[in-house]
Amino acid sequence: MLSQSQSQLDESTSGSVDDVSHLTEQWINERNAPQLLRFEGGAVERILELLHVQTDTLEDLNNLDESNDEFIRSVYALEMERIKFVLRSYFRARLSKIELNTLAILTNPEYRRNLSENELTYAERFNDITNENYKKSFLDEACPPSLQNLSDPETAHNPNMNQAVFCRIKKDIGAHLLPNGDTIDLSKNKIYLLLYRIIRPFVETGEAELI
Amino acid sequence: MSNSGGSLCFGDEGLKLVRDVKRSRDSGIFHAYNDAGVRNVKLEMKYLLDGITSLLERRAVLARAAEQGSAGRGGDGRGGSDYEGDGDAVVDAESSQAALELSQGCGMATHMHLNALRRNRRLLLVYHRARMDSLRDMAWELGGGGAGVGAVQTDARSNAVAANSDDDEDVDMDSDRHTTTTSNNNNSHPSGLPHNVIRAMSPNELSFLNSYHSLLEDYRGTMLDIDLAAPLVPPSDLFIDIRVLRDLGEIVTESGSILKLMAGDQLYVKRTDVEKFITLGYAVQI
Numbered sequence: 001m002l003s004q005s006q007s008q009l010d011e012s013t014s015g016s017v018d019d020v021s022h023l024t025e026q027w028i029n030e031r032n033a034p035q036l037l038r039f040e041g042g043a044v045e046r047i048l049e050l051l052h053v054q055t056d057t058l059e060d061l062n063n064l065d066e067s068n069d070e071f072i073r074s075v076y077a078l079e080m081e082r083i084k085f086v087l088r089s090y091f092r093a094r095l096s097k098i099e100l101n102t103l104a105i106l107t108n109p110e111y112r113r114n115l116s117e118n119e120l121t122y123a124e125r126f127n128d129i130t131n132e133n134y135k136k137s138f139l140d141e142a143c144p145p146s147l148q149n150l151s152d153p154e155t156a157h158n159p160n161m162n163q164a165v166f167c168r169i170k171k172d173i174g175a176h177l178l179p180n181g182d183t184i185d186l187s188k189n190k191i192y193l194l195l196y197r198i199i200r201p202f203v204e205t206g207e208a209e210l211i
Numbered sequence: 212m213s214n215s216g217g218s219l220c221f222g223d224e225g226l227k228l229v230r231d232v233k234r235s236r237d238s239g240i241f242h243a244y245n246d247a248g249v250r251n252v253k254l255e256m257k258y259l260l261d262g263i264t265s266l267l268e269r270r271a272v273l274a275r276a277a278e279q280g281s282a283g284r285g286g287d288g289r290g291g292s293d294y295e296g297d298g299d300a301v302v303d304a305e306s307s308q309a310a311l312e313l314s315q316g317c318g319m320a321t322h323m324h325l326n327a328l329r330r331n332r333r334l335l336l337v338y339h340r341a342r343m344d345s346l347r348d349m350a351w352e353l354g355g356g357g358a359g360v361g362a363v364q365t366d367a368r369s370n371a372v373a374a375n376s377d378d379d380e381d382v383d384m385d386s387d388r389h390t391t392t393t394s395n396n397n398n399s400h401p402s403g404l405p406h407n408v409i410r411a412m413s414p415n416e417l418s419f420l421n422s423y424h425s426l427l428e429d430y431r432g433t434m435l436d437i438d439l440a441a442p443l444v445p446p447s448d449l450f451i452d453i454r455v456l457r458d459l460g461e462i463v464t465e466s467g468s469i470l471k472l473m474a475g476d477q478l479y480v481k482r483t484d485v486e487k488f489i490t491l492g493y494a495v496q497i
Contacts, residue, residue: 048436062466074449081446081483087437095430095439099347118433122426129422130343136415138335142253144260147332155336 019043019050020083025209027090032166032210033203034196035159036097036105039116044090047083054080094119102127103156161197171207221259221327224251225334232341241345244413249338252331259328263321270317277310346412346420349404350427351440353491441486451482452497459493 023043030037054076061073098105098115102123105111115123131150139148173186178198186192186202191211202208228248235242412420431439459472464484472478472488477497488494 048434051436078446078449081449084437085443085446088439088441089443091434091437091439092443118430122430125426125429126423129419129426130340132422133343133415133419134336134339137339137413138249138253139332142256142260142335143332144328147328155333 019046020086023047023090024086027086027093029203029210030090030093033200034161034163034165035200036094036101036111036114038114038204039094039119040090041116044087047087051080051083095122097159098123099126101157101159102130103151104158107151107156161195161200163196164193165196165199166191166193166211167199167203167208168211169202169208173202173207221255222330222334224248224255225331225338228252228338229334229341232338236341236345241342241349241408241411243411244342244416245338246413249335252335256328256331259324259331263324263328266317266321266324270314270321273310273314273317277307277314279307342416343419346416347423349408350420350423353404438483440490441483442490446482449482450479451485452477452479453485453489453494454497455488455494457493459488 023040026037026040026043058073058076058080061069061076098119101111105115106123106127112120134150135148139150169186169188169190169192172188175183176186176198177183184192186208192199199208199210203210228245231242231245231248409417427440455472455474455476455478458474461469461471462484464470464481466481470478470480470484472485472494478485485494489496
């Protein structure tokens with residue numbers, strides 16, 4: 001961050017720089033993980049708050065209207081644009097997973113917990129409107145009642161937990177036993193290409209990140 | 212395919228649909244809804260369902276016959292029975308054996324029919340799902356229909372729609388647009404979609420798309436700070452050079468000033484102010 005004289009800005013940023021980098025990490029995780037991860041509601045909220053503060057600061061700077069502030073203004077504005085992009089991409093990545101695995105997410109309580117409130121509404125409504133199309137297009141007409149239920153496991157699309165992911169270990173975890181009997185050394189800064197289901201517990205605790 | 216000889220088996224019609232939709236996904240062209248194909252699959256499913264019902268009836272009859280036969284044989288073993296001769300009993304035992312086998316055969320046939328029915332259902336699900344996926348992709352590509360239109364930009368948008376209707380669009384399409392614009396201020400109708408796509412949709416798909424748009428609209432309404440529909444390209448420059456391709460009229464920028472966008476203008480503007488028009492193809496970046 002720039003060392004700006006605006007104390008208000010400094011206060012809010014010093015606490016939130018962590019949030020930004022945390023969200024960036026979560027965003028990368030979200031984009032690489034096959035399943036929907038836990039919603040980072042707190043971080044998102046604090047970042048939105050920060051964006052508001054920064055918009056105000058920017059307006060103040062504009063009102064001062066000193067030409068030598070032009071550079072600082074553009075740095076601030078671009079930084080905001082970048083943070084907004086991360087947020088946007090984060091939400092979009094989550095939405096696309098919700099749309100792909102709607103049924104699995106809605107029926108499995110473990111996945112369901114990872115949704116924010118708005119996302120839950122979204123998932124339910126999305127499920128309703130897709131089912132409506134199926135129903136009206138053929139389900140009501142051509143299927144016996146036993147086949148009209150769409151929530152059987154045959155139709156649900158589940159996230160592929162066996163997808164290979166690149167991950168970086170962030171803490172020394174020590175040796176880890178793989179299902180095939182081998183052990184790998186999970187020590188700090190090592191990079192592995194693993195099945196998602198092996199690294200998943202460490203991603204969830206934050207001991208590893210996907211890259 | 213194994214049945215290249217032309218003999219059709221259950222599920223072939225449905226498979227054709229799925230192949231068609233795959234071709235459509237690969238080529239990026241949204242094919243017309245195959246009403247006839249879907250109807251054929253539905254007919255096949257009805258046929259299969261009728262088959263299952265009659266097979267089940269037949270199996271019940273045969274099972275009863277087999278039971279009676281074996282009951283008769285059991286009676287024969289005890290000595291005193293309704294059947295008079297030994298020979299008769301043997302014949303009866305044979306026929307009951309045959310009835311049993313037949314009823315088992317009917318059971319297998321029922322299974323086969325049921326599996327074919329399931330497969331057809333699955334193929335139809337795939338077909339419809341893939342089409343909905345294409346529609347969703349297109350909706351997002353064109354800025355999610357409403358394109359995250361804030362209150363400020365709404366009039367710019369209706370300007371854009373008005374400019375659009377001056378073009379050589381179909382009359383029915385235009386009236387369609389205007390009704391939705393008036394009925395719903397935020398214009399959730401897929402006005403951005405080319406009308407050959409709209410014509411290729413089934414009525415059910417059209418209503419799906421409409422509800423999808425209003426769903427997106429509502430979801431975006433929950434976070435006003437972030438424009439979810441903006442393109443997912445990392446921002447590099449704050450200001451960009453654009454050339455305006457259509458008369459868009461005056462828009463109010465984020466900072467509150469008024470920007471006049473007329474066809475042919477070249478401007479150096481803030482990217483976020485005009486991003487939407489670039490997505491919709493009303494302006495290009497130079």
